[in-house]
Amino acid sequence: MLPTVRSVLDLPSVRRGEPTVVGGAAGLDAPVRWVHVSDVSDLHQLLSGGEMVLTTGLPFAGPDPVGRDYLRMLAELRVAALVVELGRSVQQLPAATGECADVLGLPVVTLSRPTAFVAVTEQTHRLIVADQFEELQFAHATHQVFTSLNLARATPTDIVGRAAEMLGDAVVLEDLTHRVLAFAAGPRPTAELLQDWTERSRRAPADWTVVGVGDAAPGGDPTAGSTRWGRLIRPGPPDPDRRSTHASTGVDASRPSGASRTSMVLERAAQSLHLHRMLERDRDALLLQAFGGLLDDLLTGRITDEPEAQARAAALGLQVPAGLGARHVPVVVRLGSGVADDPSDAVAAGEIDRRVLSAVRQEITTAGGTAIGSIRRPGTIALLVGSSRAALVDRLLQATCAAVERRLSTRSVETRNWAVGTSGPVPGLVAAARALAEADHVAEVGLAAAPVADGTRQRLFRPSDVRLRGLLTLLRHDHRVQQFAESELGRLLDHDARTGERLTDVLRAFLASGGGKTDTARRTGLSRPTLYSRLASIERILGVSLESVESRTSLHAALMLIDLH
Template sequence: MIPTIRTVLAGSAVQAGKPEVLSGSSRLDRPVRWVHVSEVREVADLLEGDELLLSTGLAMRGTADEATDYVSALIGAGAAGLIVELGEHLPSIPPAVLELVRSQDFPLVALHRQARFVLITEEVHRGIVADRFDFVRFAQDVHETFTALSLDGVGVDELVRAGAEMAGSSFVLEDLNRRVVAFHAIGRPADGLLADWERRSRLCPRREGTGLAGLEGWLTTVVGTHGHEWGRLVVPNPMADQQRLGMLVERVAQAVELSRMIERDQQSVQLQAQSGFLSELLDGRLGDESTALTRARALGLAPGAAYVGAAVQADGASEAETVHRAQRRLGERVARALAASRQSAIAGVLGDDQVVLLLSVPPRSTEDDVLTAFAGALRADAGRDPVTIGVGTAEADLLASSRSLRTAQHVARVAHEALTPGPPWFRQADIRLHGLIAQLHDDPRVQAFVEAELDPLLAHEARHGGGLLDLLRQFLAAGGNKSLLARTSHRSRPALYAKLAQVEEILGVRLDDPSSQLSLGVAMLAHDHAR
């Protein structure tokens, strides 16, 4: 242990001088980085902090102002304390100095007998050097332990356990939402350690670097690379030497992040390999059924009674992240859901914002069983961006499942863009006309049809505004039922009928005509989808 003022005073060399603590008794546990003997007033400029000074008091001789200036400079330089040997040069501590040090709670110790300063410095420096050696040895043990664990590829739980056991204190790893990711309890039951964890954690604010924080005095350090922190490692009861403990928790945090990066890279390699297989399947380049099955099994796909395609669609990359990072994040989320639901599948990133899966349906299960388990696990991944799942039809042959994959891709994209979230997954029957419009909205003939149907109303909105286009959209969504529209839009019937009559006049059609509703509905779908 690094020496403190208290341990220095307890040493035989200081005890021989009959020490008396005159002030700063509450700060005697302050660490002593070095011991320095000095009799000059200008010594403060040579200090770096946490030094314990030994003096015969020559620097305090003179006026009261000179003595207090000397001690003030020591306090300002961050000295740990001052030991003064009383004697011929200084029979007693000047009253002004006593008043100053007591007001600042600065440790000042008087020696009433002559002491051998060389023995004091030798004794303290021997302890400091021994502590440094022990620290270096401990750091080496920590480095070797966690390097070996990282090379062995152990998981996060094992890394946290190893850190807690080396520290002799409980460790808790939490994510940014204050949820416990891993923990190891020492000296207390787990339910006591984790009781009301989220509330307690929120009372301990996040801080940069490593150090104590919060009402309970937790020792914390962030986990993750700079700018991409994803969690925090917490020692709720930091009983050990905080310098050693701080070094240890930082090393554990590094090992946890390295483990996560390795796992992520392994998932990335798997996704790349499986993406290539799915691309060949969609392009019809796998050869015969036997070859396709052999390759699929080599990639980890279990034999199934049937195979069903699925696609997970997410929003595109935000301005804050690259397309590659968004793809990787979506791929990791799908991989976690597959692992949690214990489903056998080949998954690949195809496109900037879509992960495609080929799921194996076990002989005693149905495709709905498989999809329900996977979709449930994916949606349980709380705190993530919303996604949409599109699925195709189950196929008995692996090669035929390419049709299921194409359908799933199309359904997921259309449903994500055009339909209201709700069901666990969408099929072709759910997108219906939306799917056709999604495929054809770029066709010039469809665009000409939209202009022919809606241009007068669009031009009116551009000139005058008034919300008539939104009203027409609501009218079509209500199936032309004016009473329903009046209730859902909270309009009076006379005002609503007047607005609808204005729409009819602008478009030159009758809105109660079924053919007009059909044409306008298709045009509105194509107009909205293009935007």
């Protein structure tokens, strides 16, 4: 920490001069960056701010006896203080000097005894150099700490925790939507630190220290390729009462050295966090590429031997379940074209696919399973999920859905439609790979499924969920199937479009009730006479009998096709 005006006045060489503060006492805690000895009246070309000026008072003996212009110049140059030795050029300062110094906020000090300016300069500069050395020592220690963390593959929580330890205060890592990703509360209660965090962060007070994590766009242009993904925050000003000495260096990391030391720690921690993110991304990319190669070999039949498949998976670091209770589940995640912010942006869509795959693998691992997965085509992610026991399968499938939901719930991605399909657990990797085609078909059908009655969507689909709908999904683009649906329901749909009577909804409820009129009345909220009248209208418009099982089957299939479109 740089010496202050007050601490310089307390030096032995200055005390011998019997210093007296004439005015500007409010600025005695200003830092002194340098000491400059001069009797020149015009210092514009000599000072850059933060200096303590030592003079014999000659500027006060000039044409401006009060020295107002001289003091005003020093204040404009942001001088830390003016120290005047009396007895050589002037015997005393003008009476108005103190008042002028107070107005300008410039400390003015007189020395009533002869003072060796060279001793003052030497002692002050020794303090300044010591501070600079300590700052260099601290910067070196900070660099070592975070470099070691990166070499040790420390987690974001470890990095944030070490930053908080060095600062002796709380540190929070948040994403661009102000959601907390990691934090270290330090001496603060966690509940107090995180209470209403999002709102508090959005209106971050001026005394918060905030450092961006990731590279900002050149020139601040958000369209120029910014990789900024988070913010590292010390919520509040440095507290002089909080002190924390880093054990490995002995350097006091929390002494009140201004915003520069706090910013240094946060900036170095932010670099470590960004490097960690890039390393993890590269590692994940290589790992996913290797998983994709294994999956390709299984799907194309280049690997047909189960022990070979198990050995390949183990070589990738996967503890693939084996034995009598082990099960492997083929799973396919299908993302609708509306999942990306801009569906036409293939790069953005591909990034979403990769993030979803990474999130699913992590969630499955956390739930106690393993996952071999790859992106088969845009919007389609195939996985072979391994479970050590059959009872764990449902939990792993639910974990898959939870990971997709969470990944797509960020503000940068609009969740419109997605589905997870599976074809059921099988004993080995080879058999599971063969069943991926069925899981893909199930997921495709699930993606096309209409919302349920309350507007929500089923996300996890098994073969038992698709059945006839699955067949119709595969055939829905065939013009002959489309002609069938139109010939069955076209006249009723035209009638509803003209009249707004919504007879199609009544028919849908009737078919869903298996032809039961009582249940249909309950579903539609219609009275029985009104329901009978509308069913009669449907029969008249379509020219069919709703009592016929074959008619109801044809109409139900046609409705499924209409819903799929």
